[in-house]
Amino acid sequence: MARMNMIQAINSALDNMMERDDNVVMMGEDIGYFGGVFRATAGLQEKYGKTRVFDTPISECGIIGAAVGMGAYGLRPVPEIQFADYIYPGMDQLISEAARLRYRSAGEFTAPITVRSPFGGGIFGGQTHSQSPESMFTHVSGLKTVIPSTPYDAKGLLIASIEDNDPVLFFEPKRIYNGPFDGYYDKPVQPWSKHDAGEVPDDYYRIDLGKANIVREGDDLTVLAYGTMVHVALGVIKEQGIDAEVIDLRTLVPLDIEAIEQSIEKTGRCLIVHEATRTSGFGAELSALVQERCFYHLEAPIERVTGFDTPYPHSLEWAYFPGPVRIGEALDKIMKG
Amino acid sequence: MARMNMIQAINSALDNMMERDDNVVMMGEDIGYFGGVFRATAGLQEKYGKTRVFDTPISECGIIGAAVGMGAYGLRPVPEIQFADYIYPGMDQLISEAARLRYRSAGEFTAPITVRSPFGGGIFGGQTHSQSPESMFTHVSGLKTVIPSTPYDAKGLLIASIEDNDPVLFFEPKRIYNGPFDGYYDKPVQPWSKHDAGEVPDDYYRIDLGKANIVREGDDLTVLAYGTMVHVALGVIKEQGIDAEVIDLRTLVPLDIEAIEQSIEKTGRCLIVHEATRTSGFGAELSALVQERCFYHLEAPIERVTGFDTPYPHSLEWAYFPGPVRIGEALDKIMKG
Amino acid sequence: MTGESAKTNLPPLSLHVPEPRSRPGDPVDFSDIIVPNAGKQPRPDENADPKDMMDLSYDLVRVLDEKGAAVGPWDPKLNEKQLLKMLRDMALTRAFDERLYRAQRQGKTSFYMKCRGEEATSIAPAMALDSEDMVFPSYRQQGILISRGYPLVEMVNQIYSNKGDKLKGRQLPIMYCSRRLNFFTISGNLATQYPQAVGWAMASAIKGDSRIAAVWCGEGSTAESDFHAAMTFGTVYNAPCIFNVVNNQWAISSFSGFAGAERTTFAARAIGYGMAGLRVDGNDPLAVYAATQWAAQRARTNQGPTLIEHFTYRAEGHSTSDDPSAYRSSDEATEWPLGDPIERLKTHMIGLGIWDEERHAAMDEEVATEVKAATKEAEKNGILGHGLHQPFETMFEDVFEELPWHLREQSEQAIREREIKWPE
Amino acid sequence: MTGESAKTNLPPLSLHVPEPRSRPGDPVDFSDIIVPNAGKQPRPDENADPKDMMDLSYDLVRVLDEKGAAVGPWDPKLNEKQLLKMLRDMALTRAFDERLYRAQRQGKTSFYMKCRGEEATSIAPAMALDSEDMVFPSYRQQGILISRGYPLVEMVNQIYSNKGDKLKGRQLPIMYCSRRLNFFTISGNLATQYPQAVGWAMASAIKGDSRIAAVWCGEGSTAESDFHAAMTFGTVYNAPCIFNVVNNQWAISSFSGFAGAERTTFAARAIGYGMAGLRVDGNDPLAVYAATQWAAQRARTNQGPTLIEHFTYRAEGHSTSDDPSAYRSSDEATEWPLGDPIERLKTHMIGLGIWDEERHAAMDEEVATEVKAATKEAEKNGILGHGLHQPFETMFEDVFEELPWHLREQSEQAIREREIKWPE
Numbered sequence A, B: 001m002a003r004m005n006m007i008q009a010i011n012s013a014l015d016n017m018m019e020r021d022d023n024v025v026m027m028g029e030d031i032g033y034f035g036g037v038f039r040a041t042a043g044l045q046e047k048y049g050k051t052r053v054f055d056t057p058i059s060e061c062g063i064i065g066a067a068v069g070m071g072a073y074g075l076r077p078v079p080e081i082q083f084a085d086y087i088y089p090g091m092d093q094l095i096s097e098a099a100r101l102r103y104r105s106a107g108e109f110t111a112p113i114t115v116r117s118p119f120g121g122g123i124f125g126g127q128t129h130s131q132s133p134e135s136m137f138t139h140v141s142g143l144k145t146v147i148p149s150t151p152y153d154a155k156g157l158l159i160a161s162i163e164d165n166d167p168v169l170f171f172e173p174k175r176i177y178n179g180p181f182d183g184y185y186d187k188p189v190q191p192w193s194k195h196d197a198g199e200v201p202d203d204y205y206r207i208d209l210g211k212a213n214i215v216r217e218g219d220d221l222t223v224l225a226y227g228t229m230v231h232v233a234l235g236v237i238k239e240q241g242i243d244a245e246v247i248d249l250r251t252l253v254p255l256d257i258e259a260i261e262q263s264i265e266k267t268g269r270c271l272i273v274h275e276a277t278r279t280s281g282f283g284a285e286l287s288a289l290v291q292e293r294c295f296y297h298l299e300a301p302i303e304r305v306t307g308f309d310t311p312y313p314h315s316l317e318w319a320y321f322p323g324p325v326r327i328g329e330a331l332d333k334i335m336k337g
Numbered sequence C, D: 001m002t003g004e005s006a007k008t009n010l011p012p013l014s015l016h017v018p019e020p021r022s023r024p025g026d027p028v029d030f031s032d033i034i035v036p037n038a039g040k041q042p043r044p045d046e047n048a049d050p051k052d053m054m055d056l057s058y059d060l061v062r063v064l065d066e067k068g069a070a071v072g073p074w075d076p077k078l079n080e081k082q083l084l085k086m087l088r089d090m091a092l093t094r095a096f097d098e099r100l101y102r103a104q105r106q107g108k109t110s111f112y113m114k115c116r117g118e119e120a121t122s123i124a125p126a127m128a129l130d131s132e133d134m135v136f137p138s139y140r141q142q143g144i145l146i147s148r149g150y151p152l153v154e155m156v157n158q159i160y161s162n163k164g165d166k167l168k169g170r171q172l173p174i175m176y177c178s179r180r181l182n183f184f185t186i187s188g189n190l191a192t193q194y195p196q197a198v199g200w201a202m203a204s205a206i207k208g209d210s211r212i213a214a215v216w217c218g219e220g221s222t223a224e225s226d227f228h229a230a231m232t233f234g235t236v237y238n239a240p241c242i243f244n245v246v247n248n249q250w251a252i253s254s255f256s257g258f259a260g261a262e263r264t265t266f267a268a269r270a271i272g273y274g275m276a277g278l279r280v281d282g283n284d285p286l287a288v289y290a291a292t293q294w295a296a297q298r299a300r301t302n303q304g305p306t307l308i309e310h311f312t313y314r315a316e317g318h319s320t321s322d323d324p325s326a327y328r329s330s331d332e333a334t335e336w337p338l339g340d341p342i343e344r345l346k347t348h349m350i351g352l353g354i355w356d357e358e359r360h361a362a363m364d365e366e367v368a369t370e371v372k373a374a375t376k377e378a379e380k381n382g383i384l385g386h387g388l389h390q391p392f393e394t395m396f397e398d399v400f401e402e403l404p405w406h407l408r409e410q411s412e413q414a415i416r417e418r419e420i421k422w423p424e
Ligand SMILES: Cc1ncc(C[n+]2csc(CCOP(=O)(O)OP(=O)(O)O)c2C)c(N)n1
Pocket: B029, B058, B082, B086, B089, C140, C188, C189, C190, C217, C218, C219, C220, C221, C222, C246, C248, C250, C251, C252, C314, C318
């Protein structure tokens, strides 16, 4: 068992999978010789050769399109989109093609691809290195969306995603690549090496998709979050001494509805947190589901804490970020509701 | 005052605007000489010349990208995307560019474009001529989304959209181009010429964006819908004799939250109907908003009636469509809730 | 000028908007189309450097001359059996188109698309390729399926979206798919198959396989983003892939000028990427065969991709939803200077003494009968909208490999609705 | 083969993956780069047919010879004032880069991008264009702003995202915008400006205006979909637009081979669309000026667009986030066979007798002082993250023309949060 940060855990997952399955190939901008701008693929080209790990032209359309074709051939491609903000030129290949190949061919062709992409803000990346576009993909039938919140989960979920025979969007919360950021941007972040979830086996293991993780049990209210926001929420809860149940969704589609329902039935209160812009964010779907399925258990309105409905600004990054104050206010409101 | 179907009303709006404002130009696949596959631009090239109404290469990326550039120059382009299903190659230009031009240039450059596109199913168009992608655009800060449900509204809203200085997605429910379809696909549809909302002035008029239309007042429950589904919902309500208030949203962003709140406060019950796939559809946002803002008025769970989370199938189109039976069931549930 | 405004006295700028040769009512004039003599185009080695064969992107590879003789270095020298198969498959494709077009008009389905006049651009490549090579067709290559021996009745089942439809009624008519025949699932979104074909070819190369990929799109579709992505990936990785651009002059109502044809050929796109490019008489099945064979040999020997422009004409409407008389002169089809592919091959074979008018007439009857029998057979499985569709639960299958809870719930909903609508 | 499987005894396919000339530790070898003699490239008429000038897409337009003399038909014959401005603007740009790079290292901002070695590719075009022509830059054309006289202090305000920033701290550093100077807002998404520039140029033509558009992207970015869309629209509508491709050999860690450079030049992309194309020594400011002037004249006279490939070298890292020593030989920059644009212009001017080393040294000092003064001035408005940012409510402005209810509510929320965080 080693201590790994999230990048190392992802690298380890890729390494394991490339070793186990000759059909796993990786492609993306700067991922080959250089090992990726965040170093997620470091060392893998050297180890597995440049026809299995290679750089691509700067064409997200081509990266996804070629991956779909490789998947149809029988490979299991793991394309990287350098930043989630740059996924849109590949949107048509994801929505119209990857997501529908199995359906329209009645199972004759499939797109077992895993699109890895760093997402989210908090690194002063400005409008085009900070976005959280996950909700769009959750609207597309045929795509799965996975978001880890720890090195341990990142590895297990990534392996399960690669082994999955459906197309998976695997969004990596880049703000927590190095440690579990709790929202206090002016304080140093504890590195993953000091955190239990930084214990990551070197060997293959998987965490099944569609299973949430209850990271904290509690009775007062249920917090639904994923990625970076799990840690921010945990921090606030600790600070405020609320006995909250915190559910790290891990997979948005398919969603672990049972875990959610059970928790809400117990607590009767629900806070949803994500960094993406609010309107039509995935929080809306969560809120609708909770309301539909647990209406008679709800003791207060479900609250959403989210990024604002603006582009991610550069200098006012921390005013934008749904940090402890915004979460704290919502918690108050729910607990008083 | 003339009787117009929705295509004629759209054509009339375009005609008025081209006449009033030299800066209005139109572009799209087959819209020039031919007048568009649905004939929305018929006659306009002849009237205004081929440098103001012209065919384009088959590149949705180029259509939107060029329109953004034209908007930056000072024109007011009205690009057409032949079917909403084909908008994805233009997604990046919409999300990363049109939506953010004003913001990132602090108002120095804007993208006053109106993207017209027929959307929705019900014409046996299969997976790629039936989609309702509106919710994705509602998630993007900086875009407005408008959907008319009658010829009268189509004209007034389209004029307001073209005059708007922000980028607008104007989705046209193609199933009701000819008449207000009520969901009974095996019965003939009454043409717009027999419907009050088919009365459309030849002259310029506008319907402000952001204002919903209460198409039926009632006390029992509130129905939130837009486009085709307004008529389907009205049909079921009539049939079941429920005293529902039916709100035609007309603009999804910015939303007329006041009209919604007032209605729910009165009725205490809410049904949301759309044709788009369910998960992360715009119904989720509506449900979340109603729940957040009217929680203490709600007497029953808010229900969503939507398309299923599958691609739009060809032969089972009417099994997919959220028709009278699905709506009826939900109404029952809400009224008993 | 030194970056300062220094207005010169130039005329105002003006926007050029392309105009086709003819509009309804206009006389047809194809005199701008240069038809070089058959047999005059050089045939470079399969391992020629693209730089040394640029002329072939502007020329027109032709084998059948005006009298129907096969001439020049591109003559693929097919044997009698091959010629017979080629002719019959083209005739069968045309007969199929005729009948299924009528079926749509009779309300048996929602949609149909013919390939009349373009049969050579799918039948000949299908023959020149290995049956194990993967094809990524657009919607107008029904000829490939027919050439590869797909049962007609399966095609009709798909078109009728009936209970026999292997695609479970999910796809629009003619959006076929056959894994067995290495025929990729057709997309309604133009050109998306282009980068997919390159990806497939790259995968084949990664695996040290010997199978190559071939992909088709219309000239109008070359404007799409995916076309460029495919050309870029194809040239960067030297992918074993054949890019077919079927230039049938029209994209629905838009003539090829809206894809750039006023400025250069579509084969010249290849030059832009340093790729081999061929411009071929698309109504000359032998030329198309030879070009494909040449490109396939190149791809198989790691010499990389080839772009083939098939210069042809869409002799009928875009689809059953289209009325071409609204935007082009109806004389164009008959005036098309490159003739009809079936007629040209027939003349060739008669010239060779292996064919005659009687046998041709008999063949036409035979294929018509075959098609008729297939439609009758398929109708037993139902026609669109007449009840004999797939069970409701199939609508939810294959979205994912396994049915997640939300689709299970929705499936139950759909079945409940069916029971309410049709309680019997 | 007749469409049946007939496996031949071919070697297995293999995937070609491009490899750059050198990796860290390797000796540098640029011998494959053919550097033709300056002055030897023909200069066609501005209304030449693209078909008749294809060679210029493979050649390299050069004006300054090894001794610094301006030779041949492309010599733009600039006067002393123009040369001085050109030299000084390049030097100023370089000084600006040096200082702001250091500012980032000192923690005054989050990010910076230099253009060292590529100064000619923005300064020279800016001078050859009319100040009213619209430019659509990528992130490495700070030279244009400098040439057009944008106040340095405004640039630094933007880089520091401070309260003086005209862009209200919203954009990543160096993503400038100036409507006044006809400098389009820079996007972080590669190549999106390409079709926008064409749209702008089309609009100018629609209006019978006389202004043209010019757009820039890197060679790596030519792979993007938008590039193809722009080329297609540009050629179809004959848009008055200049397409600049700055081929600086690298796209972050990926050498130009991953954009297709192993197969042909980037200027050759123009041939694929039947467009005029020029390949220019990007480190020769006079050649770049002349090429731009030629293309601008073409565009202004309704002769359509031109693609100019600027063959140059990215002498430093991609950005402050990059360390090029991890992926390329650090000797490449010094070994680059086309030299340095500032040095070359300086030599030229000394040769003309209008310049000398002392004046050059003095100029270097002068521009350094000017930049220093600007940074000091800008620092008064604050540096990133040190509190002197724009008011919170500005975050919600300009999303739409008017603030809708949901943004008003969110704005109130943001202000409430500020009061909680900083109650004073
Ligand atoms: C992405 C996308 N945009 C638009 C369409 C609508 N459309 C269907 S066919 C067609 C014309 C295609 O013309 P071409 O590529 O020349 O092929 P042809 O029909 O002539 O064989 C268009 C615009 C589509 N199917 N997909």
